Amino acid sequence: MIARYTRPEMADLFTDQHRYATWVQVEILASEAQQQLGRVPRAAVEDMRAAPVPLATRIAEFEKERDHEVLSFLAAYCENIPEDSARWVHLGMTSYDLVDTALGHTLARAGDLLIAATRQLRTVLADRAAEHWDTVMVGRTHGVHAEPTTFGHKLAGYAFAVDRSLTRLTAARDAIAVGTVSGSVGTYALIDPFVESYVCDRLGLACEPAPSQVVARDRHAQLLQAVATLGACVEQIALELRLLQRTEVREVEEARSTAYQGSSAMPHKRNPTTSERLVGLARLLRGYADTALENVALWHERDLAHQSVERVILPDSLCVSHFQVTAATQLLRSLTVHGDRMRAHIDTTDGLVHSSAVLADLLGEGTEREHAYRSVQAAANHTITTGDHFADSLAAQGLRLPPLTPERFLVNHDVIRNRLESLRELDS
Structure with missing residues (x-):
């Protein structure tokens, strides 16, 4: 995702360097488990721990020769491990034991960030709803005056919608916090299931109960559906605030800095640009959610059709959603409410x-x-x-x-x- 719609704390989780650091963590944990089973020497595990995380640039150099990211990562990582120890790296594992387990850990952390941000949005909505509980305004149906309501009542409805999104998001976060270290086609033929349990437990992950070599992609689809639904809830709020900021209505107003300029041609313009931005981002999230559903069906035990897609939709969805939620929180916290005009x-x-x-x-x-x-x-x-x-x-x-x-x-x-x-x- 472009930097304009990304918060640093979320973006940091999806850098190449962070991914490779997580891969190193998985490899070390797997080797620790193998050591406990008596299959990997202690000295080899110590050498793995001492080796630095390979630089993304170095891995990219290897990939020009190998055309395989995991093999290139292993080559770059093992450069700094003595040969007698390096041969024990990745023992009994297949590529997606590494990739999917690390991905589950990263997505769980990203989910935690998004859940925390969404809780803040719920808090701001509920607090401002209480603040304006008695701020009377006209309710509108079909865009036409209906009966009196209050601005607090309106915000309360949005607070409960965000609360429901939190329930969905929490369930999706738990569903995605899964890994597998089960070897080729997921049968544990060359690796003891203890290794999987050891790795996943220390990463805070559950184990895929019947792995097919990869973690099931309905989990990722569930996450992006929850993210898209949250985005639609934010969109509902932002759309209402856009409508209430129209010139002939002007019942609320976005906070603007002294540097604000609404139009290159019309100096008087005070456009609801933040609200409009939030509405637009919700459209992206729905598109990503649809694409995630396309990734659920893979050929036989696995194929690679999902990988290129996920490199885009997973970081983009979580970065966009996190930005959208935090921006909505800031908007609502600083929103000016013209109660006199409402009345x-x-x-x-x-x-x-x-x-x-x-x-x-x-x-x-x-x-x-x-x-x-x-x-x-x-x-x-x-x-x-x-x-x-x-x-x-x-x-x-x-x-x-x-x-x-x-x-x-x-x-x-x-x-x-x-x-x-x-x-x-x-x-x-």
């Missing part, structure tokens, strides 16, 4: 937002439903057509607008507030 917009439709309350009152008084609905609708249509206040249109129908305030619609609102407080307690 004022309720009255811009001349009382029409109270139509359902008028209907409810008529039904409560015993009016037949169809007659009550048609009467209130006729009054509403008159207001829409003429611009007369809804109270006057009702009076023309022989009805009256009861003394209503937006708070009437929020009489049972605290039941949702109580659920929100339970969510906030998770992070307290």
